Amino acid sequence: MPEASYDLKSISSLDVLLSDVRVGTVIRTPGDFNAFSFEESYRATGGFPVLSLSFRAATGALRKDPKPVARALPAFFANLLPEDKLREAMEKHHAGSVRAGNDFDLLVALGSDLPGAVRVVPSDGTVTPLDNPPTSKPKARFSLAGVQMKLSVIKNTGKGGGLTLPLGDDQGSYIAKFPSTSFPDVSENEYANLALAEAVGMEVPVRELVEQSEFEGIPKEFETLSDGKVLLVKRFDRGANGERIHIEDFAQVFGVYPSRKYEGAAYHDIAAALNVAVSSDAALEFVRRLALAAITGNGDMHLKNWSLIYRGAGNKPAFSPVYDVLSTVPYIPSDAMALSLAGERPFKALNAQRWKAFANRARLPEPAVLKAVTDTVERVNEVWWSLPERTVVPARVLERIDTHVRLMTTVLGTCAD
Numbered sequence: 001m002p003e004a005s006y007d008l009k010s011i012s013s014l015d016v017l018l019s020d021v022r023v024g025t026v027i028r029t030p031g032d033f034n035a036f037s038f039e040e041s042y043r044a045t046g047g048f049p050v051l052s053l054s055f056r057a058a059t060g061a062l063r064k065d066p067k068p069v070a071r072a073l074p075a076f077f078a079n080l081l082p083e084d085k086l087r088e089a090m091e092k093h094h095a096g097s098v099r100a101g102n103d104f105d106l107l108v109a110l111g112s113d114l115p116g117a118v119r120v121v122p123s124d125g126t127v128t129p130l131d132n133p134p135t136s137k138p139k140a141r142f143s144l145a146g147v148q149m150k151l152s153v154i155k156n157t158g159k160g161g162g163l164t165l166p167l168g169d170d171q172g173s174y175i176a177k178f179p180s181t182s183f184p185d186v187s188e189n190e191y192a193n194l195a196l197a198e199a200v201g202m203e204v205p206v207r208e209l210v211e212q213s214e215f216e217g218i219p220k221e222f223e224t225l226s227d228g229k230v231l232l233v234k235r236f237d238r239g240a241n242g243e244r245i246h247i248e249d250f251a252q253v254f255g256v257y258p259s260r261k262y263e264g265a266a267y268h269d270i271a272a273a274l275n276v277a278v279s280s281d282a283a284l285e286f287v288r289r290l291a292l293a294a295i296t297g298n299g300d301m302h303l304k305n306w307s308l309i310y311r312g313a314g315n316k317p318a319f320s321p322v323y324d325v326l327s328t329v330p331y332i333p334s335d336a337m338a339l340s341l342a343g344e345r346p347f348k349a350l351n352a353q354r355w356k357a358f359a360n361r362a363r364l365p366e367p368a369v370l371k372a373v374t375d376t377v378e379r380v381n382e383v384w385w386s387l388p389e390r391t392v393v394p395a396r397v398l399e400r401i402d403t404h405v406r407l408m409t410t411v412l413g414t415c416a417d
Contacts, residue, residue, distance in 0.1 A: 008094075008109055009097065009098075009099065009105060011108050013025060013122070014026045014108065014111065015121050015122075015123050016036070016051075016119075016120050017120070018117055018118060018246065018314070022041070022042070023039055023042045024038040024042065024051075025037055025039070025123060026073070026074075026107070026120065028104045029068065032070065033069065033071075034068060034074065034103070034104055035065070036076075036077070037065040038055075038062060046061065047062040048313075049117075049313060050246075050315060051076075052248050052253065053253045053277055055076070072257070075257050076248075076255070077103075078103055078257055079257070079258055080115055080118065080145065081103060081106055081107065081110070081258075082145065083145070085148075086146065086148070086150065087106070090106065090140075090143075093139060094109045094139060108120070110141050110142065111141075113141055113152065113171055115143065115144065116245070116248065116310075117245060117246035117310070118246070119244075137167070140167055140219070140222075141168065142166060145304055146304065148180070149222070150175055151165060151218070152174070152176075153165060153174050153175070154170065154172050154174075155173065155174050162215070162216045163176065163210070164216050164217055165222075171242055172238075173234065173238045174235060175232070176230050176232050177230065177231040178212075178224045178226070178230050179224065180226055181224070181226040182331070183331045184397070185228065185394045185397050186326060186331075187228060187231040188229065188392045188394065189327055189330070189393060189397055189401075190231055190326040191209055191231055191389060192390055192392060193296055193325045194207055194325060195388075196296070196380070196383065196387055199379075199383040199384075200383060202292075202321075203322060205235070205321050206233070206234040207233045207234065208232050210229065210230050211229060211230070212229075236323075237309070245310070245311060246309070246314050247308065247310070248307060248308050249303065249306065249307045250265070250304070250308075251302075251304045254269070261303045262302045262339065266339055266340040266342075267339050267341045268362040270286060275362065275363065275364060277317055278317055282319040283364055284364070285319055286306070287364070287373065288375070289301075290341070293325070293337070294347055294350050294411075295380050295404075295408045295409060296327045297330075297335065297347065297400075297401065297404035298325055298326060298327055299329070299332065299338055300324070300328050300338055301337070301338045305323065305324045305325075307323075309321075327401045329401070330400035337350075341354060341355075342357035347404070348407070351414045351415075352370065352415045355369055355412075370416075373412055376412075377416075
């Protein structure tokens with residue numbers, strides 16, 4: 001859609017595409033209600049490729065269309081949009097087309113480059129041409145979930161290189177996560193934590209640290225005031241040739257709005273869902289990642305930081321690669337787990353009894369859960385202290401991470417007794 005020729009606020013109906021399959025329609029009704037309904041042709045397939053587990057009943061069939069929502073998008077679509085600072089920047093970038101706080105407006109503006117394989121485009125006959133179309137340059141139209149200032153970017157491989165924002169219908173294949181004034185050295189922190197996750201055997205996307213000077217033509221509204229390196233991560237929801245690969249986070253799986261990502265479910269709910277929808281191996285991999293979060297002091301593993309990925313035909317989910325992992329305790333010494341682990345959040349409370357209770361609630365074998373925790377403790381102790389990427393983390397941050405790792409390897413070590 002050539003955005004310079006249409007009034008985005010006049011659009012009231014959006015077709016929802018999953019890759020190239022039309023799966024349904026989102027409609028804005030008078031009174032600012034938003035409703036989603038499935039296409040009958042998509043229902044006839046049994047709901048394949050899968051849009052979201054939240055739309056499927058226990059039998060595997062598609063549920064009835066969800067009820068209209070007042071002044072908000074249905075939860076699945078709300079979770080496709082950016083939050084906080086990134087949302088404010090994107091609304092400012094699209095000022096005149098997007099009203100502040102209006103989810104439908106923002107979905108119209110960003111619908112061509114959403115996380116995963118979902119796209120939304122104006123339905124036929126609902127687009128109002130402008131009498132005097134503006135002559136402004138194409139705008140950035142990507143959406144990334146989360147609150148950190150991060151941009152979808154294109155890595156130029158030709159002469160001169162550099163990193164640029166995708167404009168118009170272009171797509172980025174990397175996520176650039178910028179430094180923060182509130183959390184010093186957060187890029188280096190996450191870079192080392194991703195390296196640790198990979199070193200203990202977890203699936204982690206390709207990443208590197210780059211200078212801010214490598215970015216070209218970043219609009220003012222997306223600039224940050226903080227100096228420092230940028231973490232560049234290869235997008236695992238984009239293929240080698242730019243093809244979209246579908247993903248959904250667990251806020252979407254559970255039908256929870258972004259505002260409830262810290263309280264909409266507990267960790268055993270994620271483990272149980274993985275056990276049923278993917279495999280017992282995926283559930284135990286979740287346990288290992290959860291143990292790693294506890295060991296490193298990561299208090300931000302909320303519902304949106306765990307995802308499913310639908311490769312190939314998109315009919316069967318798998319556990320996605322690791323993402324958004326960092327140690328939060330250097331910045332928030334009193335931090336705790338983002339969600340409840342068998343009724344507890346404080347890191348120090350996560351002893352063997354707590355993991356046994358977690359296993360029971362998740363309907364996983366106790367011995368297998370305890371072994372997954374113990375194995376993770378052993379692997380971290382083997383690789384963390386000599387991990388090459390430690391050297392990029394400033395001493396003041398690294399010292400606090402190390403102190404927490406020593407504490408938690410002792411606490412979680414009780415699972416071996």
